[in-house]
Amino acid sequence: MIKSKILMFTLALGVMGSTVFTPVTAHAATSTAKLQAVGANANFNIDVLGIVNKIQASINSKNFNGNKAAFCKNLMETTFYEAGGKYNVVVFDLSQDYNYRLEGIKMYHGFSYEGTTFGVWVFDRNQPKGAYFRNDGRRGWDHWACRGWQKQVDNVMWYN
Structure with missing residues (x-):
């Protein structure tokens, strides 16, 4: 019941995420292009899939x-x-600037x-x-990584 209310609240705010049917790929952006950040970022800890503890145990080992x-x-x-290979994943260094428009977020958690x-988003x-995740900070594997159904254009992962 609580998960359902959190999910509905998050949907109402328009910060849920999903992707498009294109081949599965993993990316680390290295371009130096920047876009102007628009709006605020909001993070909610959600775990509809029940995988946060499994991920934490794996990285701790x-x-x-x-x-x-x-x-x-x-x-x-x-x-x-851990998400069954059925969802998009974005891992992002939260000390960097970013912006996103995603729907259907199944998990968000900070590690x-x-x-x-x-921050880790599963959607x-x-x-x-128009769904995207934009990195307005430093790029490279030590700052962000994405896996799923997306297309990278400079510092933006497009999910449609």
Whole structure:
């Protein structure tokens, strides 16, 4: 009941996420192009799929030897497979600027590694036209990773 109310509240705010039917790919953006950030970012801890504890246990059992890129990639892969390989995944260094328009978010949670908090979004494959996740900060595997059905154009992942 509570999960349902949180989900409905989040839908009403228009911050739920999904993707388009294109081949599954994993990306780390490296372009230096920037877009102007518009609006505010809102994060809600949700776990409709019940996978947060499994992801946390998986990352706790590994030693990344101070390699933030390895942590970020592992978090992306672990999340994708714990979600059954049926949803899009975005992992993002929350110290960086970003903006998104996604629907059907099934999970959002923050995971910390050596002082950096990574936000993780898991969302439906089917997205409305104009769905995106835009990185307005630094790029590369140590700052963001995406897996699912998307197309990267510069610093934006498009999900339609």
